[in-house]
Amino acid sequence: MSVRAELLERFLDAASRGDEEALSLMLSQSRELLDQRGEQGWSALMLAARNGHYDAARVLLSNGCDTSVTNRSGQTAGDVALFWGHRHIVRLLPSRDTEDPDIHFNRDDGEWLAARRASPETVFLLFHALSPLVRSGAEHEEQIQLCKLGSAAVQELLGSSRTLEVFLGVEKQQEDDGMLAWFALSTEDDPTQLLKDKDPSSFFLQEAMPGLLRLSDDDAGVLAQARSVLAWHSRYRFCPTCGGDTKVEEAGYKRTCLRAGCRSLQGVHNTCYPRVDPVVIMLVLHPDGKQCMLGRKKIFPPGMFSCLAGFVEPGETLEAAVRREVQEESGVQVGPVQYLSSQAWPMPSCLMIGCHCVAVTTDIKADQNEIEEARWFTRQQVMDALVKDKRAVFIMPPRQAIAHYLLKHWVGCNANL
Ligand SMILES: NC(=O)C1=CN([C@@H]2O[C@H](COP(=O)(O)OP(=O)(O)OC[C@H]3O[C@@H](n4cnc5c(N)ncnc54)[C@H](O)[C@@H]3O)[C@@H](O)[C@H]2O)C=CC1
Numbered sequence: 352m353s354v355r356a357e358l359l360e361r362f363l364d365a366a367s368r369g370d371e372e373a374l375s376l377m378l379s380q381s382r383e384l385l386d387q388r389g390e391q392g393w394s395a396l397m398l399a400a401r402n403g404h405y406d407a408a409r410v411l412l413s414n415g416c417d418t419s420v421t422n423r424s425g426q427t428a429g430d431v432a433l434f435w436g437h438r439h440i441v442r443l444l445p446s447r448d449t450e451d452p453d454i455h456f457n458r459d460d461g462e463w464l465a466a467r468r469a470s471p472e473t474v475f476l477l478f479h480a481l482s483p484l485v486r487s488g489a490e491h492e493e494q495i496q497l498c499k500l501g502s503a504a505v506q507e508l509l510g511s512s513r514t515l516e517v518f519l520g521v522e523k524q525q526e527d528d529g530m531l532a533w534f535a536l537s538t539e540d541d542p543t544q545l546l547k548d549k550d551p552s553s554f555f556l557q558e559a560m561p562g563l564l565r566l567s568d569d570d571a572g573v574l575a576q577a578r579s580v581l582a583w584h585s586r587y588r589f590c591p592t593c594g595g596d597t598k599v600e601e602a603g604y605k606r607t608c609l610r611a612g613c614r615s616l617q618g619v620h621n622t623c624y625p626r627v628d629p630v631v632i633m634l635v636l637h638p639d640g641k642q643c644m645l646g647r648k649k650i651f652p653p654g655m656f657s658c659l660a661g662f663v664e665p666g667e668t669l670e671a672a673v674r675r676e677v678q679e680e681s682g683v684q685v686g687p688v689q690y691l692s693s694q695a696w697p698m699p700s701c702l703m704i705g706c707h708c709v710a711v712t713t714d715i716k717a718d719q720n721e722i723e724e725a726r727w728f729t730r731q732q733v734m735d736a737l738v739k740d741k742r743a744v745f746i747m748p749p750r751q752a753i754a755h756y757l758l759k760h761w762v763g764c765n766a767n768l
């Protein structure tokens with residue numbers, strides 16, 4: 352090994368171990384080590400982020416280290432810290448998921464919305480019966496992308512009483528100070544005619560699953576928001592309090608009852624706003640720390656096992672919901688519960704609250720109604736499934752589901768990868 356390669360290896364090793372003194376010393380002698388990546392494609396900052404070494408990350412940052420460098424999976428150090436749950440380090444670093452959009456807009460400002468609607472840059476997504484208009488992806492046949500239409504293409508839909516409009520937000524433009532606005536339009540018109548007019552290669556994606564898994568992560572995020580709000584409109588046409596007619600307000604985020612004197616018009620009422628259903632989803636760890644429990648619903652594709660999940664009920668804490676659902680579905684008693692991460696799941700509008708929890712009993716008695724089968728799996732079995740090894744005894748939930756993340760996190764925590 353060359354002297355330079357050896358030096359870099361020592362530098363990266365110091366970052367992995369969190370030895371900030373060694374890092375400072377080596378940087379004072381050869382600064383060019385700062386952003387170099389090792390054989391695995393990881394920089395010192397990524398390694399410090401991976402292992403949760405706050406002081407080491409600070410030393411690297413104070414030396415002016417580049418936070419935008421990515422590894423072979425396209426992750427920055429910020430992404431790595433976020434993935435491994437090192438929130439104190441996430442806060443030090445710019446990361447796509449944690450950047451606060453510093454844009455403010457007012458959904459009540461009709462003039463501003465009208466200007467955005469008319470702007471030629473504005474993006475419109477089209478829906479029919481909750482199905483988004485998509486076309487095949489440019490790169491893989493498997494991939495699909497949302498059709499992003501301009502205002503000219505949707506002109507006749509915009510004013511129509513058969514169109515429902517939901518403002519999705521604005522995206523800050525890099526080049527100028529401009530803002531790109533996004534809207535979802537849901538039309539009741541016959542899609543065949545619409546498709547012929549717009550883009551013959553496009554189609555309405557009929558089944559939510561597994562079709563939605565074929566979208567890019569960015570498209571899926573936008574779609575989660577649009578689809579949840581549109582699904583709410585389609586189910587709550589009338590006032591849930593009195594059954595009266597409603598009008599749509601706040602750019603698609605409120606339905607106000609038109610009947611004078613309706614109780615929903617006094618005070619704040621959740622019947623007027625899109626609903627979000629909290630669902631706990633948990634990886635149950637065996638008391639021995641070496642196995643985890645996964646279950647199978649009848650509707651799952653053959654061979655797939657996933658984390659147990661269930662709706663939070665009124666009056667419950669998240670911990671109580673985790674303990675109740677695990678008990679109901681598997682008969683196993685749960686002790687400590689730890690929250691890890693959450694995910695919007697637009698089928699139709701769940702907020703998945705991802706937890707790890709530790710069992711205090713181990714006998715499984717699966718509730719046959721909800722779960723076809725539940726089993727303990729070893730870490731090796733989870734790793735085999737994760738890398739799709741031929742020895743794998745089950746199939747992982749898809750990468751996009753939070754259940755996948757909960758499993759991957761557990762494997763990583765223990766194996767010290
Ligand atoms: N992103 C992911 O990784 C996963 C997402 N999920 C989502 O979580 C949801 C809930 O999980 P389940 O195991 O089905 O829940 P669950 O174990 O609470 O059982 C669902 C049943 O509970 C009843 N229920 C009680 N409160 C409800 C409410 N507010 N809304 C609808 N039904 C309610 C219904 O009868 C329903 O069939 C699923 O519908 C699915 O969309 C589930 C597993 C993985």
Ligand SMILES: [Mg+2]
Binds near residue numbers: 660
């Ligand atoms: Mg349940």
Ligand SMILES: [Mg+2]
Binds near residue numbers: 660680
């Ligand atoms: Mg369940």
Ligand SMILES: [Mg+2]
Binds near residue numbers: 661662676
């Ligand atoms: Mg339940």
Ligand SMILES: [Zn+2]
Binds near residue numbers: 590591594608609613
């Ligand atoms: Zn009413």
